[in-house]
Amino acid sequence: MDVFTALQTAVSGMKAQGFSLENISGNIANSQTTGFKRVDTSFVDLVAEQAPSRQVSGSVRANSVLTNSVQGNIIATEIPTNIALNGPGFFAVQAGAGSINGQTAFTPGNLYTRRGDFKQDNEGYLRNGGGAYLTGTSLDPATGLATGEGPIQISTLPVLGKPTSTIEYSTSLPQTPAAKLTGAVFSADSKTPIILDGTGQTGTVAAGDASTLINGSLEGPILQLYSSSGQPVTVNTRWAKVQDATAQVGETAAKPAVWNLYYANSSTAGQTSSQWTNAGTAFQFDTTGKLTSPATNSISIPNITVNNVALGNITMSYGAGGLTTTNGNTITPNYFRQDGFTSGTLKGISVSESGEVVGSYTNGNTIALARINVVQFANPDGLKADSSGNYRQTLDSGVPLTGLNGTTIEGQNIEQSNTDIASEFSKMIVTQQAYSANTKVISTAQDMMSSLINIIR
Template sequence: MDVFSALQTAVSGMKAQGFSLENISGNIANSQTTGFKRVDTSFVDLVAEQAPNRQVSGSVRANSVLTNSIQGNIISTEIPTNMALNGPGFFAVQTKTSDVNGQTSFSPGNLYTRRGDFTKDAEGYLRNGGGAYLTGTSLDPATGLATGEGPIQISTLPVPAKPTSTIEYSANLPKTPTVSLVGKTFTDSTNPTNVDATARVGSVTAKDAAVLLAGSLAGPSLTAYSASGAPVDVNTRWAKVQDASPAVGDTPAKSDVWNLYYANSSTNGGINSTWTNSGTAFQFDGSGKLTSPNADAVNIANLTVDDINLGTISFKYGEGGLTAHNAGGISPSIQRQDGFSSGTLNSLSVSETGEVLGSYSNGNTVSLAKIKVVQFTNPDGLKADSSGNYRQTLDSGAPVTGLNATTIEGQNIEQSNTDIASEFSKMIVTQQAYSANTKVISTAQDMMSSLINIIR
């Protein structure tokens, strides 16, 4: 290498250190930018083609090194729609392209970001501080069915009432209850009990209500909803109507049989109410296992309380959810129904699995959207875009939708992964390296001056 080559090498060193300083300055400038990923610098030597015994160290080139795979600190905020990815992955977002006559248009392709400071704008979209719109699957709050893919838009319209169609209940009935209807008679009621496998629907009149209450145990009591959203209190009783007995001669063996009754009134405590048999003989074997009906649910037709017909209600107890081997009273474990009254949206939240949840004035919390999160084989191969967004490249690979092991932390954001102390240290090293390259230029200039002075 001659003096001129040394000058060129020193210049390349100054350019490389200047490039490094540019990255350092950008990292420091964005140390408080949500979801920002710092850019490090790597240096590569450039050696001209020479014989082995004539090779020199050569000049230098600086390259950027992305740190998209390095997570920043997660801090809590007071905004419920803020979210941070705890683990690898990116939010899929789109940008607004136009807004004409109230119609918003978005970019056709997705961008990807770790910036999760999303808030609901005036149109109901979830937009972050960089102007990107969160995408995913929007859901109907009443049915839970998907309504579309793309930017998530939260509707502020009231959710309509949903009539109760299913009551879920599981319990362990007593093997030998302290009270039962076995051998009891009703003076004013017709076919009020099922003492065999025939599914009869009978009504116990108000005159016989006292006999029923004295020979039965309290069952599930919950609030159901009519088609208009009106709340209806449904009170039930379990009564044993037949004891198990072995086969004797031509007389077949009998199982333990229980009946389920519901009150036709919700206001008088059941004493003066009529009670309707649900119409199913629940039969249990000696071990307390349900043997009939051979299903995990039964239908109660025209369930009517306070003259409000709730229609056909599925009484669902699940496989093994209804048994009869308890000691003493009834031990319930599940008791819920799927109806609700109309309600207005009160607040939003984000679950770990990526659901945007809405809490309504009717007490329900329903899923309004599913957030789209993607992962890349090589996240450091993404191309940085403005406002904290990234574009897919050949190096990054195709996006794979799904959280995998990543969780979403609602009411949190991810900070920049820039370490100010580390950047200051790199700045000092860069400054010294730049000064050293200028010293090479000064020395080369002195050598050239000496060479020129030879001929003077």
């Protein structure tokens, strides 16, 4: 290497160290930028082809090293729509492209970001501090079905009421109840007995016979059901044992225990003043307490009408083993849920671990409104950095793979920059010393060239 080559090599060293300092300064400047990924610097030697005995160190080139796969610290915030990814992956977002007829327009194609400081804007979109709009699958609040893909927009319109169609109910009935229905309970025509012994007899108990029913039965669950308009209706129920499990003379098998379920046709008149309707099913149990009939795990209660409000046909689902009889004289309720609700307005939104945007309504319901798009790349460090904390797909990154794939979503949290200030300061000191050393090389080379010129003089 001659003096002139030494000058060129020193200049390349100064350029490389300047490039490193540029990355260091950017990392420090963005140490508080949400979701920022620092850029490190690697140095590559550039060696001219020479014989081994004449090989020289050569000049240097600096390259950027991305750290998109290195996670920053996750910290809690007070904003429910702030979200952080705990694990690999990126949020799929879109950039705004101005306004058309007063509505935000979006650029085609997705960008990708770890910046999760999303807030709801005045149009209901979830937008982060860099101006990117979170994308996902929008869901119908009433049906839960997907309605479209793209930027997530949360509607503030109230949800309509949903009528009750299914009751999920589980309970244990006593084998020796404190009250048993032994007398005849008649229907409104005062002729048809309204107890089921397995024949499938059904009907309505007249208000005049309500006391007989109540005295010979046990109180069941008080149900809050909803009509087609979302009107809440309180439904009182009672369980009555109408047959004991006994072995009859000359019979080889014991007769099953039989229970009937009744509901009051009015919740305002009082239980002893209301008519009561038999649900229409004889629930039969063997001596071990197992339900033997009906063989299905649910029944349909037809044409329920309470307080003159028609609730229609409602399915009562108790599942396998949901109805049993056990020792004792009281009912032990285990589980109750129904699928109806009244109308309600949105009062808040949050984000679940699975990536659902969940709305909380004044009717007490929590409804999934959207599913967030999260993607992963085979080589996340191959993404091309864009402004505002966004990245673009490249050939090196590979195609986006949709799904969490082990990553969890932390609602009401954000991911901090992965810049370590102490480490950057250390690198800055080393860079400064290396830059100064390269200037010394130039100064030395200049002195040598001056000495050579002085020889000629």
